[in-house]
Amino acid sequence: MLKNYFKIAIAVLRRRKFFTFISLFGISFTLTIVMTSTALLENVMSPAYPDYNRERSLYVQRVTLKNTKEGWINSNSASYNFVKKYVSTLKKPEKIAFYTSGTNTNAYVNNKKILLEVKYTNDLYWEVASFDFLSGKAYTKRQIDNAERVAIISDRTRKAYFGDQQDVVGKNIEVDNVNYRVNGVVRGVPRTNRHFQAEVYLPYTVSKTGYDDQGVMGNFSVILLAKSAADMPSIRAEYQKMVDKIPVDKEYDKLYAHADTPWEDLSRRFFGSDDSVGFGKMLVMVSAFLLLFLLLPTINLVNINITRIMERSSEIGVRKAFGASSRTLVYQFLVENIILTLLGGLIGIVFSYVVIYIFNQSGYTPDLNLSLNFSVLALGLFVCLLFGLLSGVYPAWRMSRLNVVSALKVR
Known part of the structure; x- marks a missing residue:
């Protein structure tokens, strides 16, 4: 039939x-x-390269100050002071990585300008993410503390700057008129992964703009990595308790700095508010x-x-x-x-x-x-x-x- x-x-x-x-x-x-x-x-x-631990990660990307009476709002990324003075005191996360949003700068080779996106990170950034190192290795905490001018570059940057050379570890790359020694080369990350995508990664201590600001707003984001997904509720609770204790400037009466998953961040930005996730x-x-x-x-x-x-x-x-x-x-x-x-x-x-x-x-x-x-x-x-x-x-x-x-x- x-x-x-x-x-x-x-x-x-x-x-x-x-x-x-x-x-x-x-x-x-x-x-x-x-x-x-x-x-x-x-x-x-x-979860995708190199963010394979996304299911047990919480991301802190914005700090918002509000004056609920006057309707004033000031929102930006977190400052190094916010990360060092407050976030670093958390005990429950297995690891705390922080990094800056990508900034575009220029490099020149053979009279040719190359546009590069640069991220400044701490050492745990390389442990939270699972980058595929094609050569070399990540810079260490000691190198960061000593403000050594070392760099991790993507394979696309290696090709654009060094041509067909494969072994470039130890060679110098000039970024924004400063020479850095290549410490490692990683497989590139697509631009859709804004937490980990860059052409050049540098220690945060070599940043020209400085990182010793005293406020809560700056250019840093944070990743809180839990030992397992089951630990995430307790990390949220500890984090929120920490945020509630942060003093607020006189002009404002509310401070928001959410630790969200990617889905929560997306829904909060477009469908929710600082007081609600808006997932429903x-x-x-x-x-x-x-x-x-x-x-x-x-x-x-x-x-x-x-x-x-x-x-x-x-x-x-x-x-x-x-x-x-x-x-x-x-x-x-x-x-x-x-x-x-x-x-x-x-x-x-x-x-x-x-x-x-x-x-x-x-x-x-x-x-x-x-x-x-x-x-x-x-x-x-x-x-x-x-x-x-x-x-x-x-x-x-x-x-x-x-x-x-x-x-x-x-x-």
Whole structure:
């Protein structure tokens, strides 16, 4: 029976090629957007090189001062003073890493300017993250304390500055008119990972701008690494207790400095506030957007399917006249529609692979390699099945209601 339905479905698709093209394009295009977006979001938000410990890490990225009476707000990254005087007193985190946001600077080689992004870090930064060292090693606490001019560079920086040389450890690289000795070379990190991406990493003690500020705002972010995910609630509690004790300037009456996971930080920035994470609101908004995005091609398929039904009304009338039940006709039409949507889904999967391959090969975002995993494929097939059911139920019901005599009169 299913084999016959499949043959009928293929015959119907070949009969009206324009409607078939519109249907398949709507399904495949929608799935391509959903699946590639999911792959990108998964790459950005899931544990990935070199941030493999993300599931047991909390990130402190902003310090906010508020005057609730006057409505004043001042928000920025944390200062070194905030990190040293307050965060470093925490006992529960296994390790505390800190680093600056990336700053762009220039390097020159053979009269050619190279734009480099520089991060200043502490020694534990290299223990919290799992960088792939292609040569050399990370700088140590002793080198940081002595303010030694040593650098870790990415493999792209090595190629841009030193050409085809592979062994560059011990050589000098000039960054912002200062010479640094290369201490190690690491595999590059994509720009989507803002915590760890840079072309050059330097000890925070060699920063030209200084790091001995006395306020709570500056240019530093912090990673609190727990021994296990089970320790994260106790780290949060200890951290928040520490934050509550920080004195606030006279102009303000509230200080916020959250230790969040990446998902919490994302939801707090766009859907929450300093007093709420906003994760539930983010879930509702994203779900509503996806529902609307998927609903549009579904409505399009409903309209196309109704048109197809009216064209096949004579066929339906003949089948009813020869004893075919409404249930049989509805079942046949739903199977045909599911076959159509699954075919569109397969095309969408192929398109997704092609789009991701082109994106990876383009070098638009260096070191970023997207991929479709089994969960994304399962989601795609589920969406296809959902398309088939949703877009086929109403047209099938309309078909089952057709009167035999009226159907036979339609030409």
